[in-house]
Amino acid sequence: MNPLDLTRICRLAPYKVWTEDGRDYYVETSRGQIFDIGFMDDYSIWPTGAYQFTISNQSHQPSPLDQKLRETILLLIEAFFAANPDILLYICETGDGRQAFRSRLFIRWFNNYAGRDAYVLQTAEVQEGKTKNFAALIVQKSNPRLKEILAEFDETISILTNKPE
Secondary structure, three states: OOOOOOHHHHHHHOOOOEEEOEEEEEEEEOOEEEEEEEEEEOOOOOOEEEEEEEEEEEOOOOOOHHHHHHHHHHHHHHHHHOOOEEEEEEOOOOOOHHHHHHHHHHHHHHHHHOHHHHEEEEEEEEEOOOEEEEEEEEEEEOOOHHHHHHHHHHHHHHHHHHOOO
């Protein structure tokens, strides 16, 4: 993964952003919470060019709906695509059973994002045992492999959704 333009992000973001390794970007909110925004290689569907996008509340404190956090996270996504014409997969954290809420919140954030028309956001729900997983695919509309990427994502979700118990 190419590193994100941290200078631009820090100039535009309402919150302080920093990195230690170029893959995880940390955001400190006005309430002192630290969020880890990660970009990890993901080989679950594509052999190359896909990254799993994660949002982790390192403070483990309840976080109110925070527009500044939304703006900062969307700037990080925008910076990712400016440096990497690749694929992002967002998988909602399942540890506390609030993954449906996280999914709805992220979709709302993205749907209110001024630059959303440059991207395709495709969501999916997959039941695994007693746990319902929520995922989203984010890819630029200008990606020359767009149709192929969407078809592969749909096929993978279909296989996961319809697998025998």
